[in-house]
Amino acid sequence: MEDIAIVGAGQSAFSRSCGESIRELCFEAYKEALEGLDITGNDIDASIICSAPEYDKQRSPSGLISEYLELTPKPTFYVETVCSSSSTGLRVAWSLIKAGLHKVVAVIGFQKMSELSSRDAAERMGRGGDIIWESPFGVTMPAGYAMYARAHMAKYGTTEEQLAKVRVKNSHYGVTNPKANYRKELSLEDILNSEVITSPLKKFDCCANADGSSCIILARGDVAKGISKTPIWIAGLGAATDTMSMAGRESLTGLRCAQEAARQAYKMAGIKPQDVDVAEVHDCFTVSEILAYEDLGFAKPGEGAGLIEDKETYADGKMPVNVDGGLLSKGHPIGATGGSQIRTIVRQLRGEATEAQVEGAEIGLVHNIGGVGQYGNVTIVRR
Template sequence: MVEIVKVGIVGIGHGRFGNRNDATVQELAFEPFKQAIQDAKNLRREDIDALVVGSVPEYHMQRSLPGVVAEYVGMNPKSTWLTEAACASGSAAIRTAYMAVKSGMHDIVAVIGVQKMRELSTDEILALMGRVGDVQWESIFGTTFPGYYAFYASRHMHEFGTTMEQMAQIAVKNHHYGAMNPNSFFQKEVTVERILKSEEVAFPLKVFDCCANADGAACVIMTNEKLAKKLNDSPVWFEGMGSASAAMSLLRRPNLYEIPSAVEAGKQAYKLANVKPSDIQVAEVHDCFTIAEIMAYENLGFCDKGKGGKFIEDKQSYIGGKTPVNVDGGLKAKGHPVGATGVSMTVEIVKQLRGIAGKRQVPDAQIGLTHNVGGIGQYTFVNILRR
């Protein structure tokens, strides 16, 4: 009989997100790595036998990131590699670490999600990210990343009557919680009025509907059941791992109001964890744009299709509501260092399940979920964690 190996998290670390001109990419990686080792009990760096780095290489001057990170954090000669799935690279790294531990190939694996985006100017990033669609048939028209989500937003508004006010309410919530998170890029509250008056980026999305490009890093240390209990008094376990893909091009998607990879990855995770959407007590979802969080509520089954706008309007995603979402500020307030984001979400869920999230703690949270979307939905990873 095959032994079922549970995989858990025994150490977490989270650096400050934002404008980090003060640090190189390897220095950014060092901060949460050190915290994660200290967070685990009696863990020595030598005990870690692999390092997975989640990052998108195009943003860095430095080539082949795992090499420079592994050297700087002192992991040589241990195994190291990079995973890339656009904005979901951090969750892709976690998934490969999970496979490594589950298979027994490695006992203790460190995952570092890291990104330094502010070496490039905004127009360069807009051009680079705009090429996340089909470069032959789409990018020649000057598509941008916000532009793709604007297509979703226009369609969602048309299909379900979602409003710009409802989208603005997502930003209000996430900045509300972001103001309580010392690692956030933006730690100030905003109002619906201010958001609606902010500059247009890609109609119907305004500046405050969009997350900001940021520098930052986060780290988790993962191990098997046997070691987890020695390395942490309260490990957090991966119960459901979902992962799916969708067509690169919006031109080949079944519709323009949902992300099919998110629906599929969610189904897989719920099935493996044997829970329902209503069992999720705290969630971190990929709010790269406000409309993305509204679609996430629907795609993950927190509410019915088309009711995402109503869900935020009724404050169902606040602490005290049906499913608290992004109570660390989300990408919206924290900033979005693409490779770090999935790991950052996981760190927040671990804090919530351990009950150490302070002012933004969801009372007695036992089951949490992360939803990390890559690109315009080409990749989605949904993980369910339990304490």
């Protein structure tokens, strides 16, 4: 199955400085992804542009990005699953290559969130929920995950302090990531005493909106070996969907879409959770990382908080998670996030991480969620 590889992975700095347009943002990631590769734009057979719509005025951005990166006249199109758009883009790129249509495909994710006020951005994000039955109640992303947190706390006794410990870890690694927006180490007290956003989630339990882009270049195995010295092979792909309406879900203590996506990806890769050496999980909120531990099988249901208590998800722990600082430190330009997670894992497996390097990492996993637990995507890669 290991016949499609990631040959290039790049991202822009994630920032809130409003300094770049969407085309310039995309160029930053594209440029980094092509570094060290023996190809030019002419060798890219198709581009898939991924973002969540309505954050900027541009409709059909794929045409614009494709033009700016000089990828015309090759085909380009747009893929969207909110915060997991670029993971879905990667899945589509894999299928295009697998089907024999293309040999090299670029997956470019971006989001420019600074064009809107935070409030308008929250409203757009809320409209990722059902606009007739949910978002009119002002249900925002933090509110959705706060319900998961509350249910997890009620069922398993997870505490706000344990949630905060996730941010302590991620802020610790964020300091070392030059692409991260937040590079300040936070103490448990800083987090617990920060302003309440949607209880039990406080300011530092939440990731921040940011502008950013990512670019992943996939190639057919034989081609990959020719253009990259260190291709990273796609071993497992999983994708699943839960109901959009939160009230329609079987459980509010775990993400069913992530559990199902993980099951598919492990099966395709032929590995078990304990075989994973390093993982990037979708920590849009601290609670999301704890849910991810459980949904990915790193911990049993209800025991996710124990992993962070025991520091097992630090770089030198049993199961290093988000050692690039995670979304909590990097910021979350939603369409770019999945690609940024892939980039981190690619660098880890190549032994090129400038952040904490997990020594000898062979197998990496990316967990990327769209909406409040709606679209689950798990990608497993190997050296």
